Amino acid sequence: MGERENKGQEARGKGQEERKPKATRDEYGEVLLELGKKRSDIVVLDADLSSSTKTGKFAKAFPDRFFNMGIAEQDMIGTAAGLSLAGKVPFASTFAVFETGRAWDQIRLTVCYSNTNVKLVATHGGITVGEDGASHQALEDISLMRSLPNMTVIVPADATETASVINTVSEYKGPVYVRLGRAKVPYVMPDDYRFRIGNAFTFHVGKDVNIIAAGITVATAIKAAEILKKDGIDTGVINMSTIKPLDEKTLLSVARSSKLIITAEEHSIIGGLGGAVCEFLSENHPVPVKRIGIRDTFGCSGNPDDLLKIHGLTPEDMVRTVRKAISLI
Amino acid sequence: MSVITKGKVSDVDKLKDIAKKVRINILHMLTKAGSGHTGGSLSAVDVAVAIYFSRMNFNPDDPYWKDRDRFILSKGHAAPLLYAIMAEAGYFPIDVLNNLRKIESPLQGHPCCKSLPGIEVSTGSLGQGLSVANGMALGLRLDNNPARVYCIMGDGEIQEGQVWEAAMTAAHYKIDNLCAVVDSNGLQIDGPVQKVMGIAPIHDKWSAFGWHVIDVDGHNMKDILGALDASEKTKGRPTVLIANTTKGKGVSFFEDKVEYHGITPTPEEYEKAVKEIHNG
Numbered sequence: 001m002g003e004r005e006n007k008g009q010e011a012r013g014k015g016q017e018e019r020k021p022k023a024t025r026d027e028y029g030e031v032l033l034e035l036g037k038k039r040s041d042i043v044v045l046d047a048d049l050s051s052s053t054k055t056g057k058f059a060k061a062f063p064d065r066f067f068n069m070g071i072a073e074q075d076m077i078g079t080a081a082g083l084s085l086a087g088k089v090p091f092a093s094t095f096a097v098f099e100t101g102r103a104w105d106q107i108r109l110t111v112c113y114s115n116t117n118v119k120l121v122a123t124h125g126g127i128t129v130g131e132d133g134a135s136h137q138a139l140e141d142i143s144l145m146r147s148l149p150n151m152t153v154i155v156p157a158d159a160t161e162t163a164s165v166i167n168t169v170s171e172y173k174g175p176v177y178v179r180l181g182r183a184k185v186p187y188v189m190p191d192d193y194r195f196r197i198g199n200a201f202t203f204h205v206g207k208d209v210n211i212i213a214a215g216i217t218v219a220t221a222i223k224a225a226e227i228l229k230k231d232g233i234d235t236g237v238i239n240m241s242t243i244k245p246l247d248e249k250t251l252l253s254v255a256r257s258s259k260l261i262i263t264a265e266e267h268s269i270i271g272g273l274g275g276a277v278c279e280f281l282s283e284n285h286p287v288p289v290k291r292i293g294i295r296d297t298f299g300c301s302g303n304p305d306d307l308l309k310i311h312g313l314t315p316e317d318m319v320r321t322v323r324k325a326i327s328l329i
Numbered sequence: 330m331s332v333i334t335k336g337k338v339s340d341v342d343k344l345k346d347i348a349k350k351v352r353i354n355i356l357h358m359l360t361k362a363g364s365g366h367t368g369g370s371l372s373a374v375d376v377a378v379a380i381y382f383s384r385m386n387f388n389p390d391d392p393y394w395k396d397r398d399r400f401i402l403s404k405g406h407a408a409p410l411l412y413a414i415m416a417e418a419g420y421f422p423i424d425v426l427n428n429l430r431k432i433e434s435p436l437q438g439h440p441c442c443k444s445l446p447g448i449e450v451s452t453g454s455l456g457q458g459l460s461v462a463n464g465m466a467l468g469l470r471l472d473n474n475p476a477r478v479y480c481i482m483g484d485g486e487i488q489e490g491q492v493w494e495a496a497m498t499a500a501h502y503k504i505d506n507l508c509a510v511v512d513s514n515g516l517q518i519d520g521p522v523q524k525v526m527g528i529a530p531i532h533d534k535w536s537a538f539g540w541h542v543i544d545v546d547g548h549n550m551k552d553i554l555g556a557l558d559a560s561e562k563t564k565g566r567p568t569v570l571i572a573n574t575t576k577g578k579g580v581s582f583f584e585d586k587v588e589y590h591g592i593t594p595t596p597e598e599y600e601k602a603v604k605e606i607h608n609g
Contacts, residue, residue: 085450
C-alpha cells in the first residue's frame with residue numbers, strides 16, 4: 001500500500017525527462033532477452049512478426065526456446081497453452097489486433113478457461129501504429145481481454161514500467177495480457193518505480209479534477225495537468241496501468257476527493273479503461289466521468305502525431321475536454 | 330504409487346472387456362443426464378481405451394505427475410467417453426458418473442481441466458486440441474522427458490482451420506512424441522461429413538502436411554495396437570491414425586444415425602443397448 005501511494009509529481013522528474021523517448025516494444029525485447037538468460041523455463045512464441053515485436057532478440061540468443069509459429073495466431077495461442085501445461089512460461093507475441101482478435105476463442109478456452117500460465121504480450125496497440133492504418137490498429141483489444149474471467153490486463157506507460165511489468169508477470173502464475181506500443185513514448189515513471197499488479201501509480205491527486213490514464217496517455221495527461229494548473233484547475237494524474245483487476249481503492253479515494261473524473265486511453269471509449277472506471281464508480285461512488293479515447297470509430301493511415309490530433313488525444317485536446325466537462329457540472 | 334505402467338493391459342480380450350464397460354458407462358451417464366453426445370462418444374471408445382490402458386503412464390493419485398503421458402480429447406463433446414475411461418482408470422469413484430452435466434459437478438458438459446484433475450486442458454470449442462498437444466510435446470522435448478502426447482479429433486472437427494495450422498506446426502518442428510487420431514465416423518450434426526463440407530481425402534491431406542498417416546479399423550483392437558506400435562517407432566515426424574469408425578458403435582439402433590449425435594437414450598433404449606453390448 002505504501003508503495004502504491006508513493007505519489008506526488010515530485011516523484012517524477014529525476015532524470016527521466018532528459019532521456020530520449022523509447023518504444024515499449026523495444027524495452028520488451030531487451031527485458032525478454034535478459035529474462036531468457038536468467039530462466040530456462042521462459043519460452044517465446046511469435047507469429048512471423050518477431051522483428052516488429054522485438055522477440056527476435058530472444059530468438060537469436062535462444063533458438064531452442066523460440067517458436068516461430070508462422071502466420072497462424074490461433075495455433076500460436078494453443079501451442080503456448082500446451083507449453084505452459086508442460087511447465088514452461090510462454091510469452092506469445094504478435095500485433096495486438098491479431099493476438100486478441102484473431103485468436104480470441106483460443107485465448108478464452110485454452111488460456112482463460114483452462115487458467116494456463118500464458119503471457120500474451122502484444123505490440124502495436126492503439127492508433128500510434130500509424131501508417132499501416134485501421135486493419136492494424138487495435139482499438140478494441142483491452143475490451144476483448146478484460147471481459148475474460150481469469151485474465152489480467154496491463155498497459156504500461158513507458159519503458160521503465162514495461163521492464164517492471166515484464167519481470168513481474170514472468171513470476172505471476174496465470175493468464176496475462178500486456179499491451180505495448182509501436183511508437184516511442186517519453187519516460188514518465190520514476191527510475192525506482194516497481195510495478196505491482198493491481199496497484200495504480202498516483203502522480204498527484206487533484207482537488208478539481210483527476211485524469212485516470214494508461215499507456216501513452218499518461219504522458220499526455222501529465223502535460224495537460226501542467227497547463228490546467230496554470231489556469232488554476234488542480235488536476236490529478238493517476239497511471240491505472242493495471243486495467244484488470246482495477247485498483248478500486250485508489251480509484252475510490254480519488255473519486256471522493258474531486259468532483260470530476262476523466263479517463264484517457266488510446267483505445268475505444270467502449271469497454272476499455274473508461275468503461276472499467278465507469279462500471280466501478282457507477283456502482284460504488286457515482287461521480288461525473290468523461291471518457292477520452294477513440295469514439296467508436298476505426299483508425300486510419302497517417303503519422304502517429306496526426307492520428308493523435310484527429311482523435312483528440314493531444315494535451316491541448318485533453319485540456320479542452322477537461323474545461324468543457326467542468327463547465328457541465 | 331499406483332502408476333499404471335506401459336503394457337499393463339496388452340491382452341486384446343481384456344481391452345475389449347474394458348471397452349464394453351466404458352460403452353455401458355457412457356450410455357448409463359447419458360441416460361441419467363438426459364442430454365449429451367451419444368454417437369461420437371461411442372465411435373471413439375476402442376481407440377481411446379487402447380491408448381489409455383495399453384500405452385499411457387499415469388497416476389490417478391497424482392494427476393499432475395510430470396512424467397505422465399498426456400491425453401487430449403480435442404472433440405470435447407465426447408466428454409462422456411473421457412469420464413467413463415477416467416472412472417475405469419481410478420480417477421474418481423464410479424458413482425460420480427451419475428452427476429454428468431448436473432449443477433456443480435466436476436463432470437461438465439464438455440471437459441474442464443479446472444473442475445476435474447486428470448483432464449489436461451479444457452476443450453469443447455473444436456479444432457484447438459492439436460495445438461495444445463503440440464505445445465505439450467514441445468515442452469516435454471525441451472526437458473528430455475520421454476512422455477508421449479495423444480490427441481483425438483473428430484472428422485467433422487478437422488474442418489476447423491486451426492487443425493491445419495497445428496498440422497503444419499507438428500511437421501515443421503518434427504514432433505514425434507505425439508500421436509494424433511482422427512475419429513472418422515463420417516457424420517456430423519447436420520449430416521454426413523462429405524455432404525456438409527467435404528474433407529476427403531483425409532489420408533492424403535495429412536500426408537501432404539508431412540505426417541506419417543496410418544489408416545486403421547477403429548473398432549479392431551489388434552489393428553489399433555499395431556498402429557500405436559508403429560507411431561512409437563516413427564521418428565522425425567508426427568503420426569496420425571485415421572480411425573475408420575461407426576458413429577454410435579456397439580448399439581445397433583444408434584449406429585450411423587445422424588440424429589444420435591446429440592440425443593441420449595431413453596431408459597428403455599438403455600436397457601436394450603446394454604444387452605446388445607454384453608452380447609456383442
